[in-house]
Amino acid sequence: MAGLHLSLAVIGLLLMLGGYxxxxxxxxxxxxxAICYSQAFLRLIFSRHAMRWVTAIEGFLIFIGSCWGMVRLLQGG
Structure with missing residues (x-):
């Protein structure tokens, strides 16, 4: 399970970097x-400038979620 949380943390960091x-x-x-790629679907809704923020926020939320999951895993819960 730790590998999953670590890979999600890396994905979150890459999304934040990609947005920046x-x-x-x-x-x-x-x-x-847009049918098979979530970022393309979001691009139909938001402008390109807004997609930088959407991508960075999405990456931040994934990173925070993976850190929270790793802490819970290390606490034994």
Whole structure:
């Protein structure tokens, strides 16, 4: 289980970095990918500038959730 929380923490950090650095595949993916790619679906709703914030906030929430899960795992709960 620790590996899952660690991988989610890394994914969260990458999403925050991608939002900050404006990685195109996260902030402006092709619209045709909206059926199978969550970032493309969100891009249909938000502008590209807003997608930088959405991606960073999504990464932050995933990171916080993985840290919380790791703490609970280490406490034995």
């Amino acid at each position: 650095l404006d990685w195109e595949f996260l902030t402006d993916p092709p619209k045709l990918m």
